[in-house]
Amino acid sequence: MCFNKQNHPMMKSMTVVVVGGGVVGFSTAVCIAEALPYCSVTLIADRFTPDTTSDVAAGILICSPFPDIPLEQQQRWFKETIDHLLAIAQSEQASEAGVLLSSGWQIHKELPVDKVPFWSAFVLGFRIMTDRELKRFPDHKFGQAFTTVKCECSNYLPWMEKRFRKAGGQVVKQKVNDLQELSSQGYDVIVNCSGLGAKSLVGDSQVYPVRGQVLKVQAPWLQHFIRDGEGQSYIYPGMHSVTVGGTRQVDDWRLEVDPEDSQDILERCSSLEPSLSRARVLGESVGLRPSRKNVRVEREMVLLGSRQVPVVHNYGHGGWGVSLSWGTALEALGLVRKCLHERPPRARL
Numbered sequence: 001m002c003f004n005k006q007n008h009p010m011m012k013s014m015t016v017v018v019v020g021g022g023v024v025g026f027s028t029a030v031c032i033a034e035a036l037p038y039c040s041v042t043l044i045a046d047r048f049t050p051d052t053t054s055d056v057a058a059g060i061l062i063c064s065p066f067p068d069i070p071l072e073q074q075q076r077w078f079k080e081t082i083d084h085l086l087a088i089a090q091s092e093q094a095s096e097a098g099v100l101l102s103s104g105w106q107i108h109k110e111l112p113v114d115k116v117p118f119w120s121a122f123v124l125g126f127r128i129m130t131d132r133e134l135k136r137f138p139d140h141k142f143g144q145a146f147t148t149v150k151c152e153c154s155n156y157l158p159w160m161e162k163r164f165r166k167a168g169g170q171v172v173k174q175k176v177n178d179l180q181e182l183s184s185q186g187y188d189v190i191v192n193c194s195g196l197g198a199k200s201l202v203g204d205s206q207v208y209p210v211r212g213q214v215l216k217v218q219a220p221w222l223q224h225f226i227r228d229g230e231g232q233s234y235i236y237p238g239m240h241s242v243t244v245g246g247t248r249q250v251d252d253w254r255l256e257v258d259p260e261d262s263q264d265i266l267e268r269c270s271s272l273e274p275s276l277s278r279a280r281v282l283g284e285s286v287g288l289r290p291s292r293k294n295v296r297v298e299r300e301m302v303l304l305g306s307r308q309v310p311v312v313h314n315y316g317h318g319g320w321g322v323s324l325s326w327g328t329a330l331e332a333l334g335l336v337r338k339c340l341h342e343r344p345p346r347a348r349l
């Protein structure tokens with residue numbers, strides 16, 4: 001017999017809840033809802049676009065490695081994410097989804113440790129810049145040129161929400177104070193994509209904020225991104241404006257725009273691209289990167305009331321949540337599958 005969504009014997013017999021309405025939560029929820037038609041998937045969050053950290057992200061696909069996670073695994077996460085986004089960027093959905101190709105330069109004042117970053121094979125046309133190209137950046141002595149993807153979450157998140165609903169997913173706006181609340185609603189698996197919220201939701205003291213401020217400016221003449229290798233200063237042309245940044249303020253919880261930061265960002269970025277001093281500022285925003293020494297993608301059994309409930313964690317992506325969103329979502333999907341397969345036989349239909 002051939003099973004489809006309608007006649008599958010376990011049709012919607014299992015329930016999964018995903019906490020988190022940012023790029024990690026929606027990617028994970030879409031992966032689960034599309035791959036497991038016999039699951040009823042609910043996404044719960046207290047903040048949605050345009051009010052998440054993901055909305056503040058420049059959304060450029062590059063990455064620094066996490067120290068204790070095998071590099072091959074991080075390569076796979078990056079590759080899966082960029083392949084997924086490249087396909088969207090090259091489809092008729094690109095502008096609605098807010099995903100575009102972006103070419104430019106990452107430049108360094110000193111020779112970087114990794115002249116060839118771990119993701120270099122997955123972006124397009126990665127190469128070391130020539131001396132001639134470096135001439136326009138006299139303070140920098142080394143550079144990398146490549147084409148990557150820019151994923152603008154203010155478009156991407158609504159697009160992903162549509163995709164999730166199309167796959168049968170449900171969306172609820174609500175704060176979850178305790179995982180116990182979800183357990184008492186009987187969910188079979190809880191997926192935690194709460195970013196910085198994991199600090200209180202699951203009591204993870206390893207998660208901390210790294211404050212980032214960016215500006216959107218009107219400078220349609222800029223075609224290429226420029227990123228200072230240390231990651232403090234960057235200029236990313238996008239669909240409707242140019243994102244210029246940034247700051248990396250560790251353990252700083254301030255969500256208000258700091259005018260001094262804006263001034264400093266504009267000065268730093270104008271020294272990389274002098275024409276920026278003519279650009280009109282369209283807006284400023286702040287986000288708190290959900291940082292952690294290592295991103296947490298793993299499952300555990302948690303005793304909630306009298307029940308042992310499988311919880312799959314997918315949070316702590318720091319400054320790389322867009323870059324790793326689809327890859328870590330696929331990893332979380334694999335963990336959800338394992339949880340469902342290992343349910344005690346009596347509990348299975």
Ligand SMILES: Cc1cc2nc3c(=O)[nH]c(=O)nc-3n(C[C@H](O)[C@H](O)[C@H](O)COP(=O)(O)OP(=O)(O)OC[C@H]3O[C@@H](n4cnc5c(N)ncnc54)[C@H](O)[C@@H]3O)c2cc1C
Nearest residue numbers: 021022024046047054059060176195197212287321322323
């Ligand atoms: C200035 C700046 C620039 C950046 N640029 C880039 C970039 O170019 N490339 C890149 O890859 N990354 C970038 N990042 C990092 C990126 O923004 C994050 O890694 C990413 O947004 C994390 O996504 P997330 O879904 O985990 O978190 P979030 O977007 O913060 O979403 C968390 C979600 O969980 C929900 N939540 C939390 N706790 C609860 C609770 N108890 N109950 C209910 N809901 C809850 C929230 O409401 C929210 O919906 C940047 C970040 C900043 C600040």
Ligand SMILES: O=C([O-])CC(=O)C(=O)O
Nearest residue numbers: 058212231234246319320
């Ligand atoms: O560093 C960058 O180029 C952009 C980014 O990911 C961030 O600000 O977190």
